[in-house]
Amino acid sequence: MTTTSDRDQLxxxxxxxxxxxxxxxxxxxxxxxxxxxxxxxxxxxxxxACRLDGEQVxxxxxMMGYMHRGYEKLCEVRTYPQCTTLINRIDWLGSFANExxxxxxxxxxxxxxxxxxxxxxxxxxxxxxxxxNVALFLGDMGVxxxxxxxxxxxxxxxxxxxxxxEAITGGRFHPNFDRIGGLKDDIPRGWIEETKSVMxxxxxxxxxxxxxxxxxxxxQARCRGVGVIPADVALNYGMSGANLRASGVDWDLRxxxxxxxxxxxxxxxxxxxxxxxxFARYWVRLQETxxxxxxxxxxxxxxxxxxxxxxxxxxxxxxAGEAYISTENPLGEMGYYIVSKGELxxxxxxxxxxxxxNISVVPxxxxxxxxxxxxxxxxxxxxxxxxxxx
Amino acid sequence: xIELLALPYWQETSIKLGLALVVIPTTSxxxxxxFLFKMMAFMQSRLGPNETGPYGSLQLIAEAIKFLQxxxxxxxxxxxxxxxxxxxxxxxxxxxxYVVLPAGPDAVVQNLDTGVFYAMAVSSLSVLGILMAGWASxxxxxxxxxxxxxxxxxxxxxxxxxxxxxxxxxxxxxxxxGIIEAQATGEIFGIGLIGNPFILTQFLAFLIFMIxxxxxxxxxxxxxxxxxxxxxxxxxxxYTGFRFLLFFMAEFGxxxxxxxxxxxxxxxxxxxxxxxxxxxxxxxxxxxxxxGKILLVAFFxxxxxxxxxxLREDQLQKFxxxxxxxxxxxxxVITGIFKVVx
Numbered sequence: 010m011t012t013t014s015d016r017d018q019l020x021x022x023x024x025x026x027x028x029x030x031x032x033x034x035x036x037x038x039x040x041x042x043x044x045x046x047x048x049x050x051x052x053x054x055x056x057x058a059c060r061l062d063g064e065q066v067x068x069x070x071x072m073m074g075y076m077h078r079g080y081e082k083l084c085e086v087r088t089y090p091q092c093t094t095l096i097n098r099i100d101w102l103g104s105f106a107n108e109x110x111x112x113x114x115x116x117x118x119x120x121x122x123x124x125x126x127x128x129x130x131x132x133x134x135x136x137x138x139x140x141x142n143v144a145l146f147l148g149d150m151g152v153x154x155x156x157x158x159x160x161x162x163x164x165x166x167x168x169x170x171x172x173x174x175e176a177i178t179g180g181r182f183h184p185n186f187d188r189i190g191g192l193k194d195d196i197p198r199g200w201i202e203e204t205k206s207v208m209x210x211x212x213x214x215x216x217x218x219x220x221x222x223x224x225x226x227x228x229q230a231r232c233r234g235v236g237v238i239p240a241d242v243a244l245n246y247g248m249s250g251a252n253l254r255a256s257g258v259d260w261d262l263r264x265x266x267x268x269x270x271x272x273x274x275x276x277x278x279x280x281x282x283x284x285x286x287x288f289a290r291y292w293v294r295l296q297e298t299x300x301x302x303x304x305x306x307x308x309x310x311x312x313x314x315x316x317x318x319x320x321x322x323x324x325x326x327x328x329a330g331e332a333y334i335s336t337e338n339p340l341g342e343m344g345y346y347i348v349s350k351g352e353l354x355x356x357x358x359x360x361x362x363x364x365x366x367n368i369s370v371v372p373x374x375x376x377x378x379x380x381x382x383x384x385x386x387x388x389x390x391x392x393x394x395x396x397x398x399x
Numbered sequence: 400x401i402e403l404l405a406l407p408y409w410q411e412t413s414i415k416l417g418l419a420l421v422v423i424p425t426t427s428x429x430x431x432x433x434f435l436f437k438m439m440a441f442m443q444s445r446l447g448p449n450e451t452g453p454y455g456s457l458q459l460i461a462e463a464i465k466f467l468q469x470x471x472x473x474x475x476x477x478x479x480x481x482x483x484x485x486x487x488x489x490x491x492x493x494x495x496x497y498v499v500l501p502a503g504p505d506a507v508v509q510n511l512d513t514g515v516f517y518a519m520a521v522s523s524l525s526v527l528g529i530l531m532a533g534w535a536s537x538x539x540x541x542x543x544x545x546x547x548x549x550x551x552x553x554x555x556x557x558x559x560x561x562x563x564x565x566x567x568x569x570x571x572x573x574x575x576x577g578i579i580e581a582q583a584t585g586e587i588f589g590i591g592l593i594g595n596p597f598i599l600t601q602f603l604a605f606l607i608f609m610i611x612x613x614x615x616x617x618x619x620x621x622x623x624x625x626x627x628x629x630x631x632x633x634x635x636x637x638y639t640g641f642r643f644l645l646f647f648m649a650e651f652g653x654x655x656x657x658x659x660x661x662x663x664x665x666x667x668x669x670x671x672x673x674x675x676x677x678x679x680x681x682x683x684x685x686x687x688x689x690x691g692k693i694l695l696v697a698f699f700x701x702x703x704x705x706x707x708x709x710l711r712e713d714q715l716q717k718f719x720x721x722x723x724x725x726x727x728x729x730x731x732v733i734t735g736i737f738k739v740v741x
Contacts, residue, residue: 042543227709231714
């Protein structure tokens with residue numbers, strides 16, 4: 010676990026003081042640079058207001074809300090099955106993973122449990138969407154640092170995973186497949202073998218990324234030691250997911266608080282990295298993607314037989330009560346707090362999205378870095394705009 | 400050749416001007432099509448343009464027409480005159496570079512005795528244009544890009560010149576034709592079959608030259624002045640239409656010129672083994688040989704460009720001052736010692 014020692018603090022303060030002296034002596038002014046709302050590095054409409062001294066960032070502040078779509082409010086005027094359509098679009102790269110915690114929370118309120126087969130297929134789809142999501146990050150990080158090629162490989166290989174998701178759900182991006190009490194359909198014939206071959210392809214893709222980026226000296230020079238977030242800071246800012254694990258905190262909701270999915274039925278490991286810098290965040294995500302392919306492989310081998318839908322009434326009315334369920338989504342902890350008054354739709358939904366908390370560390374971590382590092386840190390924190398603003 | 404025809408000065412000059420106007424856009428078009436469109440696409444498992452013309456070769460004309468149709472926007476805050484002049488200055492530096500590039504014993508626009516010196520001097524003119532563009536755009540991203548470009552080009556001009564010094568010492572001339580002659584008449588351990596291309600004796604200089612040229616051309620490991628993902632295009636962020644096209648043409652035209660310089664100084668230029676250095680047939684065959692060598696060198700430039708991530712500005716400066724310049728100086732010392740001893 011990395012923590013900020015007194016020595017680091019003193020070195021930081023003295024370097025800041027030295028810079029301040031230079032500024033006073035040379036009388037260099039600072040300037041405000043708006044990175045965003047429209048900027049390629051923010052992949053969406055995030056705005057980061059930076060105060061710059063030359064190329065050094067004195068202060069950076071993220072400004073969110075350019076893409077706020079009011080999902081929490083919109084959920085209140087919809088029935089439970091209709092909500093999943095909206096929820097799909099929060100983290101648009103791994104959409105199936107968004108549906109699961111919501112459905113699980115509703116199931117808990119109704120005291121329904123999906124049959125084992127449905128739980129296993131849910132877990133498989135969950136991990137597939139994790140692969141589809143994080144694979145794009147693995148390539149996109151290259152583009153953020155100026156290497157054009159990796160992202161094309163990412164789009165190429167991610168397509169195979171999307172095809173598998175489409176084969177079972179009928180939707181590439183927004184499956185809308187999860188139902189209260191189970192799933193909409195069973196898996197089609199031949200799907201298991203095909204998915205296994207796709208997993209082999211994705212492992213090859215991970216190896217490729219390891220060769221192209223992780224092993225590259227320039228990539229390491231740009232990422233190592235840039236944007237170091239110590240474990241205590243990461244915990245204080247409520248970071249979750251791979252960002253937290255890259256700071257050395259061994260914390261994974263799939264293992265620690267499994268809400269009933271099939272993760273506890275198989276063996277897999279949680280990857281952590283002690284450094285907490287941009288490189289660690291990339292490395293952890295790379296290992297997790299590879300681990301996810303193994304998880305899918307093992308789950309495919311053990312799908313139990315049986316129905317895919319529990320007995321639920323045709324018109325779903327959720328009994329009055331409150332429930333909060335969170336799962337380990339591709340970006341981090343995603344949770345839904347549902348308040349029901351016993352009607353067709355929820356009374357109130359609070360959505361806890363990982364990117365919002367992950368990005369809130371930006372003012373802390375971006376003090377004294379250079380402008381290119383801003384992009385590196387933003388890229389390695391890996392946020393989805395829909396996930397920040399929802 | 401043109402000298403042989405003994406034309407009056409004005410006719411000779413206008414022929415040369417016409418040639419320059421045809422040659423420079425063509426060369427940059429060749430590079431754009433071959434490398435930026437096709438090779439990059441194949442490296443990224445895409446097809447690249449393939450609908451317009453055979454193998455998409457007419458795509459460039461479509462692109463050029465697209466650029467010409469676009470509105471020429473001047474930002475309201477911009478320094479109008481400087482803003483408009485900047486791309487012309489950048490392109491002018493490229494044009495001037497082509498003056499000394501030889502393609503055959505007589506196929507050269509102007510055979511200067513200080514050819515190498517002239518090429519280095521003229522190529523650094525483009526910094527001026529880039530700085531003008533960055534400043535006059537009245538855009539913070541452009542300003543950052545312009546300043547980065549200035550710092551970078553100054554830092555890399557030095558290793559570039561020092562690397563070339565080794566070649567000049569070994570060839571005992573600054574004349575580019577003279578350098579080719581020296582390679583053609585040179586011998587490797589007494590065997591003069593393929594001459595003595597300086598890449599063999601000056602390999603360190605060749606490496607330094609290529610790295611510095613990469614930075615000079617702002618190609619990827621050193622492309623912070625344009626850095627699409629940080630500075631959104633850097634100094635040419637505000638340029639549209641034809642003015643942007645001028646920047647674009649200058650970029651690839653200069654890449655071609657630097658590849659040509661590398662092949663003249665290190666790969667033996669237009670000379671073909673087995674021919675006399677001043678045999679007339681080389682005026683016909685030479686340009687072909689040169690083009691082949693240039694494309695080979697350019698292939699490496701663009702290969703690196705499409706593969707590597709980009710460095711940070713301070714890392715780049717450190718690399719130039721702490722690694723490349725000392726290495727280039729060592730190379731000069733070694734070359735000098737060998738020159739005196741042998």
